Amino acid sequence: MPELPEVESVKIGLNQLVLGQEIDRVQVDWPRIIVGDLQTFINRLSGQKIINVDRRGKYLLFILSDWVLISHLRMEGKYLYKTGEDLSDHQNRHVHVTFFMRDGSTLLYHDVRKFGRMQLITPDQLDHYFEAKGLGPEPTVEDFDISVFASKLGKTHRPIKPVLLDQKLVAGIGNIYADEILFRAGIHPNTPCDHLNPDQIKALHQSILEVIHQAVASGGSTIRTYRNSLGQAGKFQQALQVYGKEGQACPRCGSRICKIKLAQRGTHFCPNCQEAKKV
DNA sequence: CTTGCTGTTCGGAA
DNA sequence: GTTCCGAACAGCAA
Numbered sequence A: 001m002p003e004l005p006e007v008e009s010v011k012i013g014l015n016q017l018v019l020g021q022e023i024d025r026v027q028v029d030w031p032r033i034i035v036g037d038l039q040t041f042i043n044r045l046s047g048q049k050i051i052n053v054d055r056r057g058k059y060l061l062f063i064l065s066d067w068v069l070i071s072h073l074r075m076e077g078k079y080l081y082k083t084g085e086d087l088s089d090h091q092n093r094h095v096h097v098t099f100f101m102r103d104g105s106t107l108l109y110h111d112v113r114k115f116g117r118m119q120l121i122t123p124d125q126l127d128h129y130f131e132a133k134g135l136g137p138e139p140t141v142e143d144f145d146i147s148v149f150a151s152k153l154g155k156t157h158r159p160i161k162p163v164l165l166d167q168k169l170v171a172g173i174g175n176i177y178a179d180e181i182l183f184r185a186g187i188h189p190n191t192p193c194d195h196l197n198p199d200q201i202k203a204l205h206q207s208i209l210e211v212i213h214q215a216v217a218s219g220g221s222t223i224r225t226y227r228n229s230l231g232q233a234g235k236f237q238q239a240l241q242v243y244g245k246e247g248q249a250c251p252r253c254g255s256r257i258c259k260i261k262l263a264q265r266g267t268h269f270c271p272n273c274q275e276a277k278k279v
Numbered sequence B: 001c002t003t004g005c006t007g008t009t010c011g012g013a014a
Numbered sequence C: 001g002t003t004c005c006g007a008a009c010a011g012c013a014a
Helices: A004-019 A038-045 A124-132 A148-153 A160-165 A175-185 A198-215
Strands: A023-028 A050-056 A059-064 A068-072 A076-082 A095-102 A106-111 A117-121 A258-262 A266-268
Touching: A004 A023, A004 A050, A004 A059, A004 A198, A023 A124, A038 A117, A050 A124, A050 A198, A059 A258, A095 A124, A148 A198, A148 A266, A160 A266, A175 A198
Parallel strands: none
Antiparallel strands: A023 A095, A050 A059, A059 A068, A068 A117, A076 A106, A095 A106, A258 A266
């Protein structure tokens, strides 16, 4: 489910719900969710206080007294917060990790496909963790430098879409926003990166900043099942122009939106507005 | 019933 | 270095 805007919305919701809560104990019903030793994970979380909830790319970061809990929601991970009296969803078969708080409330991790992952690291390992993954800059005006972006694009002949997805040139873009960004920039998803001219790179950089910013402001997109931790759907799906619009009229020129498979991912684009650049 | 599709990431093989 | 494929899973549509 979640790309950067959805994770950001989850982060904001969690900060309203669990800030200052102290974890009493943790129950894990699907051990594969946890990276590293399960018992160590459980032991270390007992007694930890939630100082803050942060985000880097699509990674959710629970800043605890002594540890950082890194949580990746992958396709369908969700957090549900329940007060002490509210036992709904405790028996839900898709709840795989339960955080029992000292005040009796609970934080449930719900993940239908069980693809999500959680890992504990120390605060001083945080920078190294993301550096080791090669995670690119946040798509913000402050962090996302166009000259660095242009330089890296010029070094690869790969099609632009999978490059946007691989998190290394810029963090947080997933399949939905990649298609929307390329449509707004008027660039065909199959265009080799080293064929993009300076105007196209400028348009692409600008589209990345704008689409992600607008999606964050809209609380993300709810395509099938996404909800933030307050149970709210996103609103940006109403602003989508090509994703999931196969066969519909392009909002700019009226051509029919195409859907192809590119790097094993469904890819939507307008064959007229995003014509492949001649090589 | 079967097949193919889905918002992600990782690792192995060609 | 790049690309393809499968794996990790469950549910839904055709």
